[in-house]
Amino acid sequence: MTDWILRGGTVIDGTGAPRQRADVSIKGDRIAEIGTVSAAQGAGEIDVSGKVVAPGFIDVHTHDDRALFASPDMAAKASQGVTTVITGNCGVSLAPLALTQTPPPPLDLIGDAADYAYPRFADYLAALDRQPAAINAACLVGHSTLRVGAMPDLARAAGDAEIAAMGERLQEALDAGAIGMSTGLFYAPASAAPPAEIEALAKHLRHAGALYTTHMRDETEQVLDSLEESFHVGQAARVPVVISHHKTTGVRNFGRTKETLPKIAAAMQGQEIGLDAYPYIASSTVLRTQRIEDSLKVLITWSKSHPEQAGRELDAIARDWGVSVLEAADRLQPAGAIYWMMDEADVQRVLAFEHTMIGSDGLPHDVHPHPRLWGTFPRVLGHYCRDIGLFGLEVAVRKMTGLSAARFGLAGRGVLVPGAYADITVFDADTIIDRATFAAPTTPAAGIEHVFVNGQPVWSTGAATGARPGRALRRQQMRAEAR
Ligand code: ZN
Ligand code: CU
Numbered sequence: 001m002t003d004w005i006l007r008g009g010t011v012i013d014g015t016g017a018p019r020q021r022a023d024v025s026i027k028g029d030r031i032a033e034i035g036t037v038s039a040a041q042g043a044g045e046i047d048v049s050g051k052v053v054a055p056g057f058i059d060v061h062t063h064d065d066r067a068l069f070a071s072p073d074m075a076a077k078a079s080q081g082v083t084t085v086i087t088g089n090c091g092v093s094l095a096p097l098a099l100t101q102t103p104p105p106p107l108d109l110i111g112d113a114a115d116y117a118y119p120r121f122a123d124y125l126a127a128l129d130r131q132p133a134a135i136n137a138a139c140l141v142g143h144s145t146l147r148v149g150a151m152p153d154l155a156r157a158a159g160d161a162e163i164a165a166m167g168e169r170l171q172e173a174l175d176a177g178a179i180g181m182s183t184g185l186f187y188a189p190a191s192a193a194p195p196a197e198i199e200a201l202a203k204h205l206r207h208a209g210a211l212y213t214t215h216m217r218d219e220t221e222q223v224l225d226s227l228e229e230s231f232h233v234g235q236a237a238r239v240p241v242v243i244s245h246h247k248t249t250g251v252r253n254f255g256r257t258k259e260t261l262p263k264i265a266a267a268m269q270g271q272e273i274g275l276d277a278y279p280y281i282a283s284s285t286v287l288r289t290q291r292i293e294d295s296l297k298v299l300i301t302w303s304k305s306h307p308e309q310a311g312r313e314l315d316a317i318a319r320d321w322g323v324s325v326l327e328a329a330d331r332l333q334p335a336g337a338i339y340w341m342m343d344e345a346d347v348q349r350v351l352a353f354e355h356t357m358i359g360s361d362g363l364p365h366d367v368h369p370h371p372r373l374w375g376t377f378p379r380v381l382g383h384y385c386r387d388i389g390l391f392g393l394e395v396a397v398r399k400m401t402g403l404s405a406a407r408f409g410l411a412g413r414g415v416l417v418p419g420a421y422a423d424i425t426v427f428d429a430d431t432i433i434d435r436a437t438f439a440a441p442t443t444p445a446a447g448i449e450h451v452f453v454n455g456q457p458v459w460s461t462g463a464a465t466g467a468r469p470g471r472a473l474r475r476q477q478m479r480a481e482a483r
Helices: 121-130 143-150 160-176 195-208 223-237 257-268 289-294 314-321 325-332 344-352 372-387 393-399 402-408 475-482
Strands: 004-011 020-027 030-035 044-047 052-055 057-059 082-087 136-142 180-184 211-215 241-243 273-277 282-286 297-303 335-340 356-358 424-427 448-453 456-460
Touching (some): 004 424, 057 356, 121 136, 121 160, 143 160, 180 195, 195 223, 223 257, 297 314, 314 325, 344 372, 356 372, 393 402
Parallel strands (some): 004 052, 057 082, 241 273
Antiparallel strands (some): 004 020, 282 335
């Protein structure tokens, strides 16, 4: 029996192929037909004429590990048309780790000690099964999370026994269904890890057919060396590599994506490499002194010691307090911030690069988050695609669907084809736009009409439906389905 018929829309299938006018029918959790679909008894008909019917968007770069439980409607994402998130990026995953003391930054971005309550990755995935969210999740294991669980002193390379202990936990996670491992070599918990440590762990990924994603050691002066290092992990372990939130930051590095993108393209000739990006010139993470010096402006997103300062500029806080900017930053810790440190031309160059996927890097627990959390996908479609004309709509959709599913091994998702999972986003290409701003960062986007996950509506004309059909996607199951 057909459950839903999306009537008369413009289908953009996620492969980059030209749009076509077609009806789409949904049966159970799958797409049944695409073409001219005759009316069926009992099916819900939705007139989507004049609207685009696309695969549900895949947010390949998220920190939603705990948000899936804390905000199961996942409104920040569903409101943008996102139907699947990749969690555990930048070296930070909620599992496998059980903590009794405060997690070191940046682990504190996704939870407190009590939230790190999953000694095994299987426990985390089982919790997702028990309390499903509105949208799907495919999960990475964070290298920094492994380090915090296995090393008493993070300021040095892991010893052989520690690598073995991390390897065991990583293997358990891969066996449970994790899709890969992420690193955050830029951050203190992992910056002392030498390439050999990463490569030793990455070997577990090869046997599992999993991938490696990395927030590189450096996105400033040494960005080319960091690319080399990342490629080398892929070569040594023979695994696909994804360069996270690619950018070159700091005024001295403006324009340097002219060097990095050709380097990535050249390396892609010999190995599997992907990259993601978010559509903004400001970045966001924990509050870090070095980043302050590289930034044109800094906005505080949260502060444990001065929560009332969230949403204010660091300069203004320092002036109010009559102290230096660095002193103010010190007093605000632990804290998070937004940093204006990129060049618009670089952002556009990276977004337009053929192989770039879209990932929000949104921080769902920040008090005053970067607007990328609520705005990324509609901003790419409305601002960069329609208004600026950076690429066509078919290309834009592919960057958030088909390309992403192929790169991350999400079988049966990311393309609209009969038999695929019915993860579908219906949007208005003329009105879609992000409305989240740096001043009002949690404003939902305009132009997203209907969002289906596994055949069930989760977002409809501006509101969550309350349905929670999201699944914890396991690597083994997806590999079996891909065959
Ligand atoms: Zn990162
Ligand atoms: Cu990130």
